[in-house]
Amino acid sequence: MGRHRHTVTLTINGETHDLAVEPRRTLLDALRDDVSLTGTKKVCDMGNCGACTVLVEGQAMYSCLLLAVDCQGLSVTTIEGLGHDGQLDPIQRAFIEADAFQCGFCTPGQVMSLRGLLDATPSPSDEQIERAVTGNLCRCGAYLHIIDAGRRAVVLDREAKEVRDVHVAG
Amino acid sequence: MSTWQVERQEGEDGEVTLSVAEGTPLSPWDAGAALRIVGTPRTRLEGVEKVTGSAQYAYDVRLAGQLYAGILRSPHPHARLTRVDTTAAAALPGVHAVISLADAPDIDWYDDSKLFDPTLRFAGDEVAAVAAEDEDIVADALRLVVAEYEPLPFAIDIVAALAPGATPIHEGGNVESEKTYERGDVEAGLRAADVTFDRVLTTQTAIHHSLEPHGCTVAWEGEGVTVWESTQSIFDVRQQVAEKLGLGESQVRVIKQHMGGGFGSKQIVWKQTVIAALLAKRSGRPVQLMLDREGESLAVGNRNPTRQRLRLGATADGTLTAIDVTIHQAIGAHSAGGEGSNTAGLYQTLYACPNVRTSQTGVYTNTGPAVAFRAPGYVEAAFALETGMDDLARQLGMDPLALRLTNYTGDDQSKEMPFSQPDGLRACYEKATVAFGWGETIEQPAESHRRRGVGIAAHHWVGGAGDPPGYAWVKLNPDGRADIITGTQDIGTGTRTGLAMVAAEELGFTLDQVTFHLGDTALGPYAPVSSGSATMATIGPAIRAAAAEAKAELLAAAAAFLEEPVERLSVRDGLIRVAGEPEDRATPVAAVTGSMSPHMIQTQGARGGNPEDVSIQTFGVQCAEVEVDTRTGEVTILRVVAAHDCGRIINPTTVDSQVIGGVTQGIGFALTEERVVDAATGIVLNANLEEYKVPTVSDIPGIQNVHVGIPDLKANPTGSKGIGEPPLIPTAPAIANAVFDAVGVRFYDLPLSRSRVVDALAARERQGMPA
Amino acid sequence: MTMRTFAYAQPESLADVIAALGAAPSRDAVRPLAGGTDLLTLMKGDIVAPDRLLDLKRLTGLDDTVEIRDNELVLGALTTLTAIETGSLVGEHCPALAKAASLAATPQLRNRATLGGNLLQRPRCWYFREHLIPCWLKGGDACPAREGENGLHALFADSPCVAVHPSDLATVLLAMDATVTVRGDAGERAIAAGDFFVQPDEGRRRENTLGGDEVVLSVAIPLIPGRTSAYHKAMDRKAWAFALVSAACSFRLDGGVMRDVRVVLGGVAPIPWRSTAAEAALDGERPGADVFARAAAAALAGAEPLRHNGYKVHLARNLVIEALEEVTRA
Missing domain, CATH: 3.30.365.10 (Aldehyde oxidase/xanthine dehydrogenase, molybdopterin binding domain)
Incomplete structure (x- = not known):
């Protein structure tokens, strides 16, 4: 079988990208190698760790278990797509404040999982925060601080939204 | 000045x-x-x-013209590579360089083998490598490498490797090293004892599983080479790359700004770095060679499994009279180097005892080479020694804390000099037990099948100075x-x-x-x-x-x-x-x-020298509360309180993170983590993050780090000592002792997996004990 | 861990998919692709290497609709596990299924994985998943797990294969008398879950009876008034693990006695394992500790533990009791 390439159009962090990829190209490799967005991490490549978590149409998914061709026309948000106007996303701020990482390699995936949660559920319970990151391993063992960051992020997210609403209203 | x-x-x-x-x-x-x-x-x-x-990170380097590389690994635990042919792989469009035994330079590696060696000593040993334009082509090319093997008899564990007639993994047999230590007379000490403990305890092979795999990106410029490496030691990488490739140190530049975890496994230089450099040289392009998860599981280190026969003796008032331990540890196919796994160390130093004998034997096995894993040796020893101490306390009717304090020492008995901070461990006992509420009655759930218990364990650590x-x-x-x-x-x-x-x-x-x-x-x-x-x-x-x-x-x-x-x-x-x-x-x-x-x-x-009249060590104590469901064997850690002496605390934020992280890894070691090797084929069955189970967020309870924070003024002018490794050391025994407290079942083997716990509870039920 | 090359197509209709499957030279040559969370791992592990994948997500005739139809709860094959976990109809009419979905995998996988794929997923057996080791299920001569590392394997294997079925949902669906509707060249057929999952044998080294040209369309759960159900799952960590053992139980109380009793175990056989012996022990009895214990013992009576999985007998027995207790409370 030849190496036939498909042209795939993806909207990544709001920008349209036309990629020529083999069907076997995962979204993860497409992001990291074809678009050089290396914030999304490759760890297990088998859906067993969560480091490659991105939002596809707003839902957290493992980009290592998605074919790029299967994402034709879909909107993908990666860690590089968070934050507005040079400001960190509230979840990112919360991670720094709570020291919710050590080596930082799982961090983009953790942040994206929580972003997916807070977009759908702005006032989650502690249990919902925990469940949102059950699919993200952290080998350094920062879990307790990640939960803490999730709690802080709920507050920061609300404040940031209020500020944006004021701007919009103004 | x-x-x-x-x-x-x-x-x-x-x-x-x-x-x-x-x-x-x-x-x-x-x-x-x-x-x-x-x-x-x-x-x-x-x-x-x-x-x-x-x-x-090393994995994130993206250079113009960069190639990607991968490694073909031995499917056999022990074999002679009789033929390797990379012609078809090299001919695949998109492939720019290959390397194997057929054409590799003669570079020494490990004790007595080569970068590409004709004898393969574990399933996962390096056979060939390829650099190509993307990772998919690399995989295609590796499938085209023709390798023929003559399988040899193999031994995957300590018992098999030491059995009479076992296949020799290296010339000279399967005993890699033997170290003994003795003070006093342990037999006399045991005779003088009123209570004794005599058991074989085992600990499992654990895999570091740093999330960023080992690997590097390499770019040559003239005769000089730059290596972006996921490493704990840029200068060791520089020295090793220079030595292996016949370069001067100044021709090698090593860069590492961020690293996705190492835990000891990245403290030495592994083969893939030199392989990547050779592929980059051959292709004339920058090469990135990051291991996949399977390679990460197989070939770049693990915590050596141990088998420890431990004998303890104490008099009726709790005074230890003897500590005698015979340790065997499987170091895998090679002595990889780095920080040694000193399993004997804890026995020599943690408790005051006049009669101590330790024997530590490293055994070669046809499995991936072991390397330091966060407090190597001490984690393994702490499980055995602190289990034994808990058992002695039960026999004596003593509080496990009281037994430990009875045998407290402020001296390093193996070096025959005082600790730089003789009261460090005592402070840990006090801080941890007060914060935990040690000795207070714990509340039992209403359901009789859910039982709670508490456990304590202590440690010292030879590092941190x-x-x-x-x-x-x-x-x-x-x-x-x-x-x-x-x-x-x-x-x-x-x-x-x-x-x-x-x-x-x-x-x-x-x-x-x-x-x-x-x-x-x-x-x-x-x-x-x-x-x-x-x-x-x-x-x-x-x-x-x-x-x-x-x-x-x-x-x-x-x-x-x-x-x-x-x-x-x-x-x-x-x-x-x-x-x-x-x-x-x-x-x-x-x-x-x-x-x-x-x-x-x-x-x-x-950095000036250390004082020569004191022994600089770090100390810690942890207390755990667990709940065991006697119907389902489910162990739930309810809380862990840790107190560690690391001298002056420079940054409490990151010290807290180190401690909760270490305890988290300790929970994995205690309950779920274990490499499984198939006895029939010598193949690792869980070289992945699915069946090798590291803890998830839901496995981790509240962990409280109680700051000790006594500046160690004799250690160095900052008064600070390391905290990286210690928090993992006492976690597993604290948990195992808490499980015993909860249900009265003693575990002598790690991990306390669901199957082990259920089996033990079922066996007890069959003996007519209450469930 | 990289896939071999393959072609990818997005057929416009289910008929095109069925035709392509029917024309395929072998079952593994052409594979339908829904969420892909199992298929892609099999391909990355070099366990299967299809020439062509057919996307099922953008065609007419297959959907993710969840609705009540003719007194049945009907779920389209493309329904995600997240939708099963959080959907109001499932929560109202079959909370045990919602719970099973919530205990499966992780949020990211549940967002992607589909009901159809979940039922068809292959075993997690580490011999099956290791391409270096031949195994019977992969076409080899013998099952290496029988004498090997079999702590995760079956107690009831009427098959050369001792792998266990990995699906949480399937265990519950069997306990709910669900039917699986499939369509192939010969048209549509509804298969009782108990006939859909069948132990692999020489002629069919698979865990189900889906035809080579067939696609799962939907799953229907009959709504029986008064019937309640429960699902209990034991894992070796608190989350993100396949069941070591699980138990799905359901019954309704009729004048204080149990009727329409179902007792199904997961993690103990190559398929979800229904125990009619346990059901018989419960039928017509009032719920209570003694009868639950008898039923649990009956459920495990014929168990044939392998060297390392004897713990599953004790565990399964107690999970049955726990699940029955929960049904009683519900």
Whole structure:
């Protein structure tokens, strides 16, 4: 079988990208190698760790278990797509404040999982925060601080939204 | 000011080496030191990079024309490679370089083998490698490599490797090393005992599973090579790459800004780095070679499994009369080097005991080579010794804490000298047990099948002291900001932040007036491997020394600038102050440094030697509360309280993270983590993150780190010792002892997997005991 | 861990998919692709290497609709596990299924994985998943797990294969008398879950009876008034693990006695394992500790533990009791 390439159009962090990829190209490799967005991490490549978590149409998914061709026309948000106007996303701020990482390699995936949660559920319970990151391993063992960051992020997210609403209203 | 002495030494072979003694005398920051930055909680300097995904790890390097590479690994645990043919692989479009035994240069590796060796000694051993334009093509090419094997008999565990007639994995047999230690007379001690413990305990093979795999990106420029490596030691990578490739050290530049976990496994240089360099040389292109998860599981280290026969004796009042342990540990197919797995150490030192005998035997097996894994040896020993101590306490009817305190010592009995902080462990006992509420009655759930219990375990750790050499530079810029430059690395532990705090403290600057540079052999002075929990204690004093000299020069310059005697001057919060003058008259540092531009203050600090009359160790105690469901065998950790003596706490934020992280890994080691090797084929069955189960967020209870924080003034001028490895050491035995307290079942083998717990509870039920 | 090359197509209709499957030279040559969370791992592990994948997500005739139809709760094959976990109809009419979905995998996988794929997923057996080791299920001569590392394997294997079925949902669906509707060249057929999952044998080294040209369309759960159900799952960590053992139980109370009793175990056989012996022990009895214990013992009576999985007998027995207790409370 030849190496036939498909042209795939993806909207990544709001920008349209036309990629020529083999069907076997995962979204993860497409992001990291074809678009050089290396914030999304490759760890297990088998859906067993969560480091490659991105939002596809707003839902957290493992980009290592998605074919790029299967994402034709879909909107993908990666860690590089968070934050507005040079400001960190509230979840990112919360991670720094709570020291919710050590080596930082799982961090983009953790942040994206929580972003997916807070977009759908702005006032989650502690249990919902925990469940949102059950699919993200952290080998350094920062879990307790990640939960803490999730709690802080709920507050920061609300404040940031209020500020944006004021701007919009103004 | 700094001293520098050199002494000639001639070995028996006539080789001359020069030993260097150097350092800057500094008065320690004692308990009364008015520190403004050190000891205050600070978030990480690299926080923004890590939360935005912009932190560049070795895996993230993207160079023009970069190729990707992969390794073909042996499917056999022991075999002779009779033929390897990479012709078809090399011919595949998109492939730019291949390497294998057929064409590899003759490079020594491990004890007695080669980079590509005709004898393969574990399933996962390197057979060939390919560099190609993308990772998919790499995989296609590796499938085209023709390799023929002559399988050999193999031994995958200690028992098989030591059995009569076992296949020799290396010439000379399967005993890699034997170390014995003895003081007093253990047999007499056991005879004098009123109670004894005599059991074989085992610990499992654990895999580090750093999330960023081992690997590197390599680019040649002329005869020089730059290596972006996921490593705990940029200077060791430089030395090894130079040695293996026949280059001078200065021709090799190694860069590591961020690393996705190492836990010991990245403290040595593994084959793939040199393989990548060779592929890059052959292809004339930069090459990135990161291991996949399978390779990461198989070939770059593990915590050696142990089998420990432990005998303890104590008199009726709890005084230990004998500790006798015979340890076998499977070090895998090769001696990989690095920090040794000193399983015997804990037995020699943790408790006062006149009669101690330890025997430690390293055994070769046809499995991946073991390498240091966060407190190597001590984690394994703590499970056995602290299980035995708990059992003795039960036999004696003593509180397990009381038994431990009865056998307390402030001396390092193996070195026959006092600890630098003789009360360190005592403080840990006090802090941990008070915070935990040790001795208080615990509340049992209403359902009779859910039983709760508590456990305690202690440890000391041979690391954390730091050693020379290690250097740092300080540069005061005209704008009044300081650059701190060192060749150490931040392996995720927060050393960047902690060391910057030390610099700012000594300079009298604010933390944001300091820019910290590390992780580049070309741009920074030498620093050793980040292992042994040593980085803060090794580099911290060097930074203090450099900063102290810089501050002295700054004050001399300020004296001229302000026309004040230097004795009246000090620096605080980045402002130069004159004694007796009002605060608002203080002069910004930039006024002085700017006025001397382009001259700059630039200093070097060297790590001095350690005192020779004390033993510098770190200590810790953990208490755990668990709940066991006797119907389903489910073990739930309810809480862990930890107290660790790491001397002065530089940054409480990152120390807390180290402790909760270590306990989290300890929970995995206690309950779920275990490499499984198929006995029939020698193949690892769970070389992945699905069936090798590290804890998830839901497995982790509340973990409280109680700060001990007693500056160790004899250790070094910062009073700080390492905290990296210790928090993992006592977790598993504290949990196992708590499980015993809950349900009365003693476990002698790790992990306490669901199957083991259910089996033990079912067996007890069959014996007619209540479920 | 990289896939071999393959072609990818997005057929416009289900008929095109069925035709392509029917024309395929072998079952593994052409594979339908829904969420892909199992298929892609099999391909990355070099366990299967299809020439062509057919996307099922953008065609007419297959959907993710969840609705009540003719007194049945009907779920389209493309319904995600997240939708099963959080959907109001499932929560109202079959909370045990919602719970099973919530205990499966992780949020990211549940967002992607589909009901159809979940039922068709292949075993997690580490011999099956290791391409270096031949195994019967992969076409080899013998099952290496029988004498090997079999702590995760079956107690009831009427098959050369001792792998266990990995699906949480399937265990519950069997306990709910669900039917699986499939369509192939010969048209549509509804298969009782108990006939859909069948132990692999020489002629069919698979865990189900789906034809080579067939696609799962939907799953229907009959709504029986008064019937309640429960699902209990034991894992070797608190989350993100396949069941070591699980138990799905359901019954309704009729004049204080149990009727329409179902007792199904997961993690103990190559398929979800229904125990009619346990059901018989419960039928017509009042709920209570003694009868639950008898039923649990009956459920495990014929168990044939392998060297390392004897713990599953004790565990399964107690999970049955726990699940029955929960049904009683519900």
